[in-house]
Amino acid sequence: MAERATHTALGVAVIGTGRMGADHVRRIHEVISGARVVAVADVDAERAKAVAARVDGCTPYTDPAAAMAAADVDAVLIASPGPAHEATLLAAFEHDLPVLCEKPLTPDSASALRVLEAELRLGHRRAQVGFMRRYDPEYVKLKALLTTGQLGRPLMLHNRHRNVASPPSFTSSMLISDSVAHEADATRWLLGHEITAVTVLRPAPSAGAPGGLRDPQFVVFETDGGALSDVEIFVNCGFGYQVQAEVVCERGTARIGDGHALVTNMAGRWGGTIAQDFTERFETAYDQEIQAWVDATRRGEVTGPSVWDGYAAAAVCEAGVRALDDGGRVEIALERKPALYA
Ligand SMILES: NC(=O)c1ccc[n+]([C@@H]2O[C@H](COP(=O)([O-])OP(=O)(O)OC[C@H]3O[C@@H](n4cnc5c(N)ncnc54)[C@H](O)[C@@H]3O)[C@@H](O)[C@H]2O)c1
Numbered sequence: 157m158a159e160r161a162t163h164t165a166l167g168v169a170v171i172g173t174g175r176m177g178a179d180h181v182r183r184i185h186e187v188i189s190g191a192r193v194v195a196v197a198d199v200d201a202e203r204a205k206a207v208a209a210r211v212d213g214c215t216p217y218t219d220p221a222a223a224m225a226a227a228d229v230d231a232v233l234i235a236s237p238g239p240a241h242e243a244t245l246l247a248a249f250e251h252d253l254p255v256l257c258e259k260p261l262t263p264d265s266a267s268a269l270r271v272l273e274a275e276l277r278l279g280h281r282r283a284q285v286g287f288m289r290r291y292d293p294e295y296v297k298l299k300a301l302l303t304t305g306q307l308g309r310p311l312m313l314h315n316r317h318r319n320v321a322s323p324p325s326f327t328s329s330m331l332i333s334d335s336v337a338h339e340a341d342a343t344r345w346l347l348g349h350e351i352t353a354v355t356v357l358r359p360a361p362s363a364g365a366p367g368g369l370r371d372p373q374f375v376v377f378e379t380d381g382g383a384l385s386d387v388e389i390f391v392n393c394g395f396g397y398q399v400q401a402e403v404v405c406e407r408g409t410a411r412i413g414d415g416h417a418l419v420t421n422m423a424g425r426w427g428g429t430i431a432q433d434f435t436e437r438f439e440t441a442y443d444q445e446i447q448a449w450v451d452a453t454r455r456g457e458v459t460g461p462s463v464w465d466g467y468a469a470a471a472v473c474e475a476g477v478r479a480l481d482d483g484g485r486v487e488i489a490l491e492r493k494p495a496l497y498a
């Protein structure tokens with residue numbers, strides 16, 4: 157596959173054509189280079205048809221397996237809901253197809269381990285997980301600064317993750333498993349530590365939270381490097397989409413996410429605007445992520461967040477959901493890391 161794809165555009169099947177899937181189809185078709193969408197699959201036939209109609213030569217399917225079996229498919233982008241990811245990943249591995257799987261890899265650590273074992277049986281990495289913050293220019297700068305060691309050892313990481321409003325089906329556990337999943341990965345990646353324990357504190361819910369939703373929550377990760385990483389997750393803040401991170405190190409601090417690219421002074425006031433959702437705040441990150449995946453895939457490589465990263469984040473979130481339910485501190489014991497992910 158890799159040799160063929162090096163000379164021609166990579167043929168991508170996009171599985172799941174909802175909000176993210178349709179946006180990734182647009183991105184591959186209009187924004188990035190080196191790939192074309194040749195198939196889409198969605199259990200909702202009308203949705204698949206409508207998205208396929210926007211791209212010449214794209215065939216709609218309702219069965220992901222049928223889409224992946226099409227002759228012109230070289231790679232798979234999974235954007236169905238988390239519980240559907242395992243089956244699609246395993247089917248893609250059966251065809252030995254490269255995959256970019258939106259986060260979460262899977263919703264729990266047992267299913268993530270089954271995916272990891274299937275990839276180990278292939279004997280080479282095939283899948284990348286869609287932790288797009290690793291491609292966001294601000295996160296990339298922060299990671300580069302930490303890697304120089306100028307600031308000294310990281311002691312604490314403070315994260316804020318705010319959404320304007322949660323979708324109707326959002327549950328209290330999903331604040332952890334769907335949203336804080338990003339900070340589980342960002343903490344591991346920025347600090348280079350594994351997370352060993354998680355505590356979830358629950359302030360009185362906001363009056364703006366839909367009935368019964370425990371929103372906001374305050375999550376504390378402990379790491380094997382002795383650092384603490386805290387996350388304010390507030391998915392019905394009402395005013396904007398904000399993702400901020402501040403690392404406190406022995407000799408200084410560094411902070412991203414203030415969004416002060418444009419500050420205006422007018423009529424006795426100063427200020428700027430706040431993004432309203434993730435597609436706006438992380439637009440560049442998604443573009444860079446998909447371009448990097450296409451480029452690496454055409455070279456026959458897998459370079460992004462790995463199945464191990466997806467498994468570790470799933471284990472952290474699973475512990476977080478238990479900590480939310482019990483109101484206590486839950487320790488995390490990861491499996492041994494296989495050499496494939498060293
Ligand atoms: N990286 C990010 O910032 C980010 C942002 C939003 C969503 N996501 C992730 O992207 C994925 C999709 O989220 P979304 O917001 O687009 O959801 P969505 O509900 O808008 O779309 C999901 C689509 O998948 C379809 N579907 C359901 N089961 C399927 C199956 N078995 N096979 C094929 N299609 C199936 C649904 O009909 C729907 O059209 C999730 O994993 C989510 O966590 C990531």
Ligand SMILES: O[C@H]1[C@H](O)[C@@H](O)[C@H](O)[C@@H](O)[C@H]1O
Pocket residue numbers: 319334335338391434
């Ligand atoms: O699925 C979405 C997505 O991952 C966003 O990046 C995050 O901000 C939301 O909280 C989450 O619900």
